[in-house]
Amino acid sequence: MAESSTAVPPEQRQRTARVLAAASQQELAELWHSWPQKPQVEYLRGPESGLVMVQGRVGGTGDRFNLGEATVTRATVTLNAEGEESTGTAYVLGSYPEHAGLAAIFDALLNSSQRKRAMAEIITVLEQRQNTREAARRADARSTVVDFFTVARENDGGEGDQDE
Amino acid sequence: MYVAVKGGEKAIANAHALLAQRGSGQEDSGESAAQERIASRQLRGQMGVLVSRVMNEGSLYDPNLAAKALLQAQGDVLEAVTLLRSYRTTLPRFGATVALDTGALPPERRISATFKDLPGGQQLGATFDYTHRLLAERLQVSEIPKDTEEEDDAAPGTMPRITDLLGHGSLVEPDHPEDWADEDPGDLTREPTTFPMTRPERLQALARGDEGFLLSLGYSTQRGFGNTHPFAGEVRVGEVEVLFEPAEIGYEVPIGRIEITECQMVNQFVGSAEKPPQFTRGYGLSFGRAERKAMSMALVDRALRSEEFGERRISPAQDEEFVISHADNVQAAGFVEHLKLPHYVDFQAELVLLRQLNAEFEGSEDAG
Structure with a gap:
């Protein structure tokens, strides 16, 4: 009934879904553990496993083709706290029912009056960790940038674009 | 033609028990083997390229499942692929993803x-490129030197x-051509x-x-x-x-x-x-x-x-x-390997025919 009058805009939800999907199951479990005054959780659906067909594009931007499937787990929950009801849904790659369940719970919190707190204490915290990890991985990758130089004479004819 | 056989339940069960034993590592390492079983997590972390191969040919992205399948298959890639392919048939498909944008995230x-x-x-x-391809006595993980000189390019x-x-x-x-409908692709699994x-x-x-x-x-x-x-x-x-x-x-x-x-x-x-x-x-x-x-x-x-x-x-x-x-x-693999299943009736028919041909051959020699 209280399916939010304050609908979260898509780009906000995309951001939080990204962060919740990228978190580890353990991180989510710890954050949920330390969340005070937990609302009642009711699973409307799942967590249940299934598949998505991953599509690519020929050449990167051409026709779509089916690359292969990937496992995905989804869950939908309803939270009940002092008369306030909110629902949340999560889809997470892999076969981690607990991960999807927790992500759905946090999604429901983000759809409730607790949104502000959930953003500050869950999403921002996770996002910062993910950014740090990402930056470190990126730095490692960037350390392998190579500058080859050609030993043989390069393009005798100058800067022409026709190699023969 | 293949004609079914029946029986042999006990022998088959024993053969599977023997198979499990061969995969347990007990023969190599004696009594402490129980502790030495490889965890699928280790396989996933340390044999990532092999796990990728199983995911590709199994047509299912799930490194955990692929690692488990490899362990169960005792390293037989095609067995592991088959395990993944059968497993996927047990799951419902929620739909197709948005087509991947391979240029969006910075690659490794x-x-x-x-x-x-x-x-x-x-x-x-x-990358394995530019490695010397020399077998190492012991595997080492060296520290990646932090690049202090310059922070990256502008973008x-x-x-x-x-x-x-x-x-x-x-x-x-x-x-794609300029006029282009971006049609839904056909799906060979359907x-x-x-x-x-x-x-x-x-x-x-x-x-x-x-x-x-x-x-x-x-x-x-x-x-x-x-x-x-x-x-x-x-x-x-x-x-x-x-x-x-x-x-x-x-x-x-x-x-x-x-x-x-x-x-x-x-x-x-x-x-x-x-x-x-x-x-x-x-x-x-x-x-x-x-x-x-x-x-x-x-x-x-x-x-x-x-x-x-x-x-x-x-x-x-x-x-x-x-x-x-x-x-x-x-x-x-299915078609090649089915040849080892009992083909007794099939072969029997060939045998009878061959004997008959031989008898006719000898008969004609005697006559001649």
């Missing part, structure tokens, strides 16, 4: 054999696909295989095809059996975000990341009365770290486009039906 590895100076640079990433996130860069000069054939296939259907078949088979076919094109003069325009390995649009949400949301390997082959040019000469292309895309697979796939993809470019079809790699019908190793 991105090299080009054709362009030395490209935006973002040549980034080797984790760190961007590593455009090389083919997109070339495309602007129109020296390379575009990914529809019967018919020839000729569309290129998207072919790519699906190649993506799940046997790496060894595609490698050999790709190699054959290089040696002259359907020469296409390939250059590795770009090889890219890294994570990409997967977006999915659940009906109940109504718009696409990120559901996680997967690691992929992409190869853009740039091949000899083709021109016509209507079009100026352009480089043609072959494309390879695979799950995980699977560079050889992606490269082979790209070579074979290009070879299979011979008809499109009016090239003479004279080599196996150019024959769509031959390539696609024999690329699937679950089908191939």
Whole structure:
């Protein structure tokens, strides 16, 4: 009934879904553990496993083709706290029912009056960790940038674009 | 013809128990073996390339399941692939993802054999290239030195696909014509295989095809059996975000990341009365770290486009039906290996016929 009058805009939800999907199951479990005054959780659906067909594009931007499937787990929950009801849904790659369940719970919190707190204490915290990890991985990758130089004479004819 | 047999339950159960024992490592290491079983987590972390291969040919991205399948199969890749293929049939499909944007996230590895100076640079990433291929006494993990000299270039996130860069000069054939409907691709797991296939259907078949088979076919094109003069325009390995649009949400949301390997082959040019000469292309895309697979796939993809470019079809790699019908190793292994199942009735019939022919032969000799 209280399916939010304050609908979260898509780009906000995309951001939080990204962060919740990228978190580890353990991180989510710890954050949920330390969340005070937990609302009642009711699973409307799942967590249940299934598949998505991953599509690519020929050449990167051409026709779509089916690359292969990937496992995905989804869950939908309803939270009940002092008369306030909110629902949340999560889809997470892999076969981690607990991960999807927790992500759905946090999604429901983000759809409730607790949104502000959930953003500050869950999403921002996770996002910062993910950014740090990402930056470190990126730095490692960037350390392998190579500058080859050609030993043989390069393009005798100058800067022409026709190699023969 | 195969005629079924029955019985042998006890022997079969014992054979499976023996199989489990052979895979337990007990013979090697004695009584402490129970503690030494490899965890699938270890396999996933330390044999990532093997896990990728199982995911590709099993056509299912799930490193945990692939690692488990490999352990159960005692390292038999095709058995593990078969396990994944059967497992997937037990799950419902929620839908298709938004097509991956392979250029969106900065890759771990991105090299080009054709362009030395490209935006973002040549980034080797984790690669076996340039290793000395010497067997090490002991595996070591060395620290990656932190680069203190300079912080990265201005726009760190961007590593455009090389083919997109070339495309602007129109020296390379575009990914799609200007009037283009972006049609839904056919799905080989849902529809019967018919020839000729569309290129998207072919790519699906190649993506799940046997790496060894595609490698050999790709190699054959290089040696002259359907020469296409390939250059590795770009090889890219890294994570990409997967977006999915659940009906109940109504718009696409990120559901996680997967690691992929992409190869853009740039091949000899083709021109016509209507079009100026352009480089043609072959494309390879695979799950995980699977560079050889992606490269082979790209070579074979290009070879299979011979008809499109009016090239003479004279080599196996150019024959769509031959390539696609024999690329699937679950089908191939099934048909080859069924030969070892009891064919007693079948063989008996041959035996009777042969005896009869022999008797007739001897009879005619006696008469003569």
